[in-house]
Amino acid sequence: MTSAAQDDDYWRAPGADKRQVKELRAALEQRARSGQPMTGFQLKGAGLAGIDLVNHGSHHGFILREADLYRADLQNAHLFALDLRGSSLMKADLRHANLHCADLRDCNLLGIRLDGARLDNVIWDRQLLQERKGRELYHRGNVAAALELFQEAEETYRNLRLHLERAGLFEQAGMFFHREMVVRRLQMPRYSWQRLLSWLVDLFSGYGEKPLNVVLFSLGLIGLCGLLYFLVGVNQGDHRLGLDLDQGLLDNLGDLLDCLYFSVVTFTTLGYGDISPHGLARPLAAFEAFVGSFTMALFVVVFVKKMTR
Incomplete structure (x- = not known):
């Protein structure tokens, strides 16, 4: 022997x-x-x-x-x-x-x-063998074989996640939960609403595993809306804040900063009232306030989930 x-x-x-x-x-x-x-x-x-x-x-x-x-x-x-x-x-x-x-x-x-x-x-691999091979087959057009591999990947991710949670290794468990949800999304019809919604949840919060995504989305939305307020104009009493080609660079920069401030106040739904929207800025402010209240609630949920493990 x-x-x-x-x-x-x-x-x-x-x-x-x-x-x-x-x-x-x-x-x-x-x-x-x-x-x-x-x-x-x-x-x-x-x-x-x-x-x-x-x-x-x-x-x-x-x-x-x-x-x-x-x-x-x-x-x-x-x-x-x-x-x-x-x-x-x-x-x-x-x-x-x-x-x-x-x-x-x-x-x-x-x-x-x-x-x-x-x-x-x-x-560990950040992407398991089955997921990588499944993605290759999917891009080659062999959808049936790819879906079978995605199912195996989902099962494996779930199994590893459960074992890691029992071992108290929650950071790695969270990584595998995220991958589990990603391969589950890949099994959905390509142009379905379910897949689009799942992708948006991943983009905004990483399926609850990435609080930083929520913060980055919030900052991006605040900056974008602030820029739009600057372009369409808002009111500060009787004074208009916004882009004015007849005034100097520093004055326009000051108005831009005021519009960013208004965007922060609107996003957080504080509503001080020192600056008010008018015209096209009104529906934009309503949209930002709605998304802001939802995003802050989402951040609290995601942050608490991560911190209480």
């Missing part, structure tokens, strides 16, 4: 059944410590519970890239900083495993079991 286990042909042979091989765990640990490359290993269904693949005494973990670990038993495995990039961990059992600092980029994580696993500082 020992000589065969150290042979590259054995480890990479897709037909070799390693599910019932005794001493497989010890052989793989020995191979890792030998320093020889471990790429493309076929470990489908392998019994590796409790395996120790920690590169002790080094800040860099062992490399086990592009491995097939479909349904592998990795319960209670010690995988600190293990580089698993490109591997298939589909339906692998990693319950109570130590994945601290492991690299799981480009991995197939569909159906992975992570109950009780240590997930601190895991290196």
Whole structure:
């Protein structure tokens, strides 16, 4: 077993059944410590519970890239900083495993079991493999295959989110919730109202995960409306504030700042009354006040959601 286990042909042979091989765990640990490359290993269904693949005494973990670990038993495995990039961990059992600092980029994580696993500082993809492939197929016109991959991506994002929430890693959980909602949107009809509404929610708040988006939208709307007030004109008592080509640059700049002030007051629905709209500025002010009250309520909801986790 020992000589065969150290042979590259054995480890990479897709037909070799390693599910019932005794001493497989010890052989793989020995191979890792030998320093020889471990790429493309076929470990489908392998019994590796409790395996120790920690590169002790080094800040860099062992490399086990592009491995097939479909349904592998990795319960209670010690995988600190293990580089698993490109591997298939589909339906692998990693319950109570130590994945601290492991690299799981480009991995197939569909159906992975992570109950009780240590997930601190895991290196994740911002977009899972299924989502990236689905987008490629979608752009090529293969919609049916793309939708199937988007469904798998949504399921995987949801599974990871739930495990991360249980582990108290809410920042990463929020990232996967956002991706979950994005791939759900991609499954909607392309030109439907549901998809447009979902896109707008993502744009304005990142599905509740990005309070900064709400702030940036608010600042953008205030600036745009302030500029429009400057162009159409507002009243300050008997004096008109707005663009006037007959007055100097500094006077126009002062009127612009006053219009921005009026925009802030209107957006926040304070309504001091020192400046009032007239003509085309009236419907614009009504629109800004309505959107402003809604946006401030949205910001409170999103901010509280983030801060109370």
